[in-house]
Amino acid sequence: MSYKEKGYIEPEELENLGLLPPRERLEKGPVVIAECPEEIPCNICVHVCPFKAIKMDKIYEIPRIDWGKCIGCGVCVPQCPGQALFVVDLSKPSQALITLPYEFLPRPEKGMRVILLNRRGEHVGEGVIVKAWQHDRTWAVTVSVPKDKWLEVRAVWIPEK
Amino acid sequence: MPDYRIYEHPILDFRRGRRVKFYYRDKVIEAYEGESILAALYAVGYRVFNRSPKLGLPRGAYCMIGKCSSCLSIVDGVPNTRICIEPVREGIHVEPQEGLADIRMARKQENVETVKVETDLLVVGGGPAGLKAALVAAEHGADVVLVNDHYVLGGQLVKQTHKFFGSRDYFGGTRGFRIAEILSKKIKEYNNIHVYTNGFAYGYFKDGVVGVAVHGEHPLNLLVKAKTIIAALGAAEKGLDFEGNYLPGVMGAGGAQTLMNQYGVRPGDRAVVVGSGNVGLIIAYQLLQAGVKVEALAEILPRIGGWFVHAAKIRRLGVKILTRHSIVRAAGLERVEKAVLQAYDEHFRPIPGTEKELDVDLVLISIGLQPDTKFFAQAGAVMKWVPEAGGLVPIRTWGQETSVENLFVAGDASGIEEATTAFIEGEIAALSALLKLGLGSKEVEERRGKLIDFLWNEYRMAPVVRRAREGKLKVTVSEEEMKKIRVGEYP
Ligand SMILES: Cc1cc2nc3c(=O)[nH]c(=O)nc-3n(C[C@H](O)[C@H](O)[C@H](O)COP(=O)(O)OP(=O)(O)OC[C@H]3O[C@@H](n4cnc5c(N)ncnc54)[C@H](O)[C@@H]3O)c2cc1C
Ligand code: SF4
Ligand code: SF4
Ligand code: FES
Numbered sequence: 001m002s003y004k005e006k007g008y009i010e011p012e013e014l015e016n017l018g019l020l021p022p023r024e025r026l027e028k029g030p031v032v033i034a035e036c037p038e039e040i041p042c043n044i045c046v047h048v049c050p051f052k053a054i055k056m057d058k059i060y061e062i063p064r065i066d067w068g069k070c071i072g073c074g075v076c077v078p079q080c081p082g083q084a085l086f087v088v089d090l091s092k093p094s095q096a097l098i099t100l101p102y103e104f105l106p107r108p109e110k111g112m113r114v115i116l117l118n119r120r121g122e123h124v125g126e127g128v129i130v131k132a133w134q135h136d137r138t139w140a141v142t143v144s145v146p147k148d149k150w151l152e153v154r155a156v157w158i159p160e161k
Numbered sequence: 162m163p164d165y166r167i168y169e170h171p172i173l174d175f176r177r178g179r180r181v182k183f184y185y186r187d188k189v190i191e192a193y194e195g196e197s198i199l200a201a202l203y204a205v206g207y208r209v210f211n212r213s214p215k216l217g218l219p220r221g222a223y224c225m226i227g228k229c230s231s232c233l234s235i236v237d238g239v240p241n242t243r244i245c246i247e248p249v250r251e252g253i254h255v256e257p258q259e260g261l262a263d264i265r266m267a268r269k270q271e272n273v274e275t276v277k278v279e280t281d282l283l284v285v286g287g288g289p290a291g292l293k294a295a296l297v298a299a300e301h302g303a304d305v306v307l308v309n310d311h312y313v314l315g316g317q318l319v320k321q322t323h324k325f326f327g328s329r330d331y332f333g334g335t336r337g338f339r340i341a342e343i344l345s346k347k348i349k350e351y352n353n354i355h356v357y358t359n360g361f362a363y364g365y366f367k368d369g370v371v372g373v374a375v376h377g378e379h380p381l382n383l384l385v386k387a388k389t390i391i392a393a394l395g396a397a398e399k400g401l402d403f404e405g406n407y408l409p410g411v412m413g414a415g416g417a418q419t420l421m422n423q424y425g426v427r428p429g430d431r432a433v434v435v436g437s438g439n440v441g442l443i444i445a446y447q448l449l450q451a452g453v454k455v456e457a458l459a460e461i462l463p464r465i466g467g468w469f470v471h472a473a474k475i476r477r478l479g480v481k482i483l484t485r486h487s488i489v490r491a492a493g494l495e496r497v498e499k500a501v502l503q504a505y506d507e508h509f510r511p512i513p514g515t516e517k518e519l520d521v522d523l524v525l526i527s528i529g530l531q532p533d534t535k536f537f538a539q540a541g542a543v544m545k546w547v548p549e550a551g552g553l554v555p556i557r558t559w560g561q562e563t564s565v566e567n568l569f570v571a572g573d574a575s576g577i578e579e580a581t582t583a584f585i586e587g588e589i590a591a592l593s594a595l596l597k598l599g600l601g602s603k604e605v606e607e608r609r610g611k612l613i614d615f616l617w618n619e620y621r622m623a624p625v626v627r628r629a630r631e632g633k634l635k636v637t638v639s640e641e642e643m644k645k646i647r648v649g650e651y652p
Contacts, residue, residue: 003469003473004464004465004469005463005464005465005484006476006482007465007469007472007473007475007476007482008472008473008476008477009469009473035470035473036470037469038468038469038470038624038625039623039624039625040326040468040470040623040625041326041327041328041581041620041623041625041626042326042327042333043328043329043333044324044326044329044333044334047329047333047334048334058619058622059327059328059619059620059623060619060620060622060623060624060625079324079334081323081324081325081326081333081334081470082326082468082470082471082473082474083470083473083474084470084473103171103172103450104171104449104450105169105170105171107171117477117478117479118477119473119476119477120476120477120479121476121477121478121479121480122479136324136336137171137172138324154477155477155478157478
């Protein structure tokens with residue numbers, strides 16, 4: 001079954017579409033992954049990246065990241081209407097950092113413990129928010145997660161107090 | 162009294178207006194200025210607003226945009242009032258209608274004043290297509306009258322909280338309700354745009370005259386004689402046939418979206434969404450933001466209909482998307498208390514023994530939209546049934562003109578797409594009208610050519626929208642072909 005039947009994409013599908021950065025790049029520092037595999041008429045990311053790291057000729061092509069140009073700043077993360085952009089940083093020894101979009105209550109704050117969710121909405125562990133900022137009320141939340149979960153975690157849930 | 166109003170929301174601030182009191186069946190209801198009567202009643206727990214004429218079955222809120230007649234009520238003695246698009250006012254008396262109204266009750270409307278106005282361009286409908294059309298025409302010096310049956314301008318944009326896709330030139334990246342605010346504000350800056358909200362265009366008459374019933378405190382029968390008309394009436398959500406589909410709680414997904422995002426009223430506690438097009442997927446996400454649990458989203462086809470990114474957003478929050486599933490039954494006494502889903506085989510036959518009972522109070526239907534084209538049909542425009550466009554739509558030229566000369570169509574009324582194409586079609590229609598009015602320069606002609614090229618040869622070439630493109634191709638003809646159609650030679 002493809003992502004169009006399930007509503008989530010498998011890492012192998014991302015790999016086959018050439019959407020995953022090479023391991024060496026990931027280990028060097030933060031870089032964006034665009035989980036936007038379908039040709040839809042959208043080019044917001046191309047315009048918002050201050051480093052011109054996202055390429056697209058026709059408005060409906062899938063975004064291609066220049067992994068050399070992307071510095072993983074996360075500016076694009078809360079601006080993507082599809083919430084399909086995630087910054088991953090594997091440069092730290094023990095934990096991976098993931099920056100992902102979040103539009104729910106309660107509001108995220110540095111230091112909060114959160115539930116980590118995979119692409120199917122399953123709980124896959126707990127993480128800690130290391131940074132949170134917002135753009136037009138969409139949060140970009142950076143969470144530290146167990147290092148082996150970098151390709152799994154794609155959402156967080158903050159339990160109500 | 163229960164309180165379904167939302168006070169904290171991750172995206173929206175509900176800045177409620179002044180408090181007003183009105184009467185519902187002699188009960189005093191407290192509401193906020195700006196709410197529709199139905200939203201105010203829903204907020205305090207009412208769910209049944211009318212009864213069917215024959216069987217007396219309960220009727221709840223369904224479309225919330227004045228298209229379905231589920232909410233017809235008597236407001237200050239005026240029957241057949243759609244309370245979903247009628248604003249609350251201090252001291253009004255509202256009664257449920259319980260079936261058909263007695264025409265003798267309508268006496269209040271007998272001495273409504275008739276006002277005649279003339280204009281270069283009449284725009285019917287203040288959604289993205291209509292607002293853009295009015296602005297473009299006014300910028301070029303045309304005198305414009307804009308009528309909108311809802312009391313708020315913006316059409317469906319006012320309830321769209323997601324950031325727009327599409328081109329940055331057409332508000333890509335901005336949330337829909339903000340776009341509505343920006344455009345409505347701009348409209349007010351032009352003193353050559355005359356706006357009548359709460360004004361329903363009821364008919365097209367000889368010599369380009371359109372009748373508009375303006376409701377509210379000062380009702381008017383407005384007769385607009387227009388040299389050109391752009392009708393951008395939008396669409397209505399399609400209904401679905403299943404046992405118990407009449408029960409309050411079965412609602413258009415857009416109806417629930419209107420309640421929660423426009424009025425800040427939580428439509429229920431637990432929902433099932435039927436249909437996985439973009440509207441269903443987006444609304445499932447927005448339900449979660451409003452604190453409604455989404456038990457499942459059912460799709461009868463083997464594939465998700467809408468865009469993958471929208472599906473991924475709800476899937477990663479744990480919403481189940483059940484492909485090859487649909488609803489077979491809603492049950493409850495006077496409102497939905499349960500829904501039963503069932504699996505379907507490849508021939509769309511239900512598979513026995515696969516029923517799943519869900520404990521829900523909302524069944525939200527999002528199986529597609531249907532263009533609102535009554536106005537064109539009544540005006541005598543040549544129409545065609547095009548499934549890819551959502552149903553019956555008027556045939557039009559590349560410049561959006563229908564077979565009724567000087568009557569243009571734009572937006573969802575021309576065939577279902579989305580807001581970005583509604584903006585573009587609205588602009589094309591306005592540029593065509595300007596050329597007809599003799600207000601168009603070479604620059605207008607060039608701009609129109611460029612837009613038509615971008616729309617057809619780039620934007621609509623995206624694989625996910627190509628079906629809509631095919632549909633619209635079937636009803637778009639050249640000026641020469643249109644001339645033939647006008648004299649009765651159909652291709
Ligand atoms: C309830 C609903 C929810 C939707 N939600 C989404 C969403 O979340 N995301 C998305 O991408 N798309 C959504 N859509 C699709 C949406 O239709 C388009 O994105 C877009 O709004 C179409 O623009 P439009 O200008 O053609 O029509 P509309 O935005 O529908 O505007 C039409 C306007 O015409 C007015 N009108 C209608 N008939 C008359 C008359 N006889 N006289 C006077 N005025 C009249 C109406 O009051 C309305 O203001 C939704 C559609 C509906 C119906
Ligand atoms: S993370 Fe920063 S540099 Fe990389 S694509 Fe996004 S905006 Fe551009
Ligand atoms: S902004 Fe997001 S949805 Fe749009 S093309 Fe870029 S990644 Fe895809
Ligand atoms: S007309 Fe009011 S709910 Fe549909």
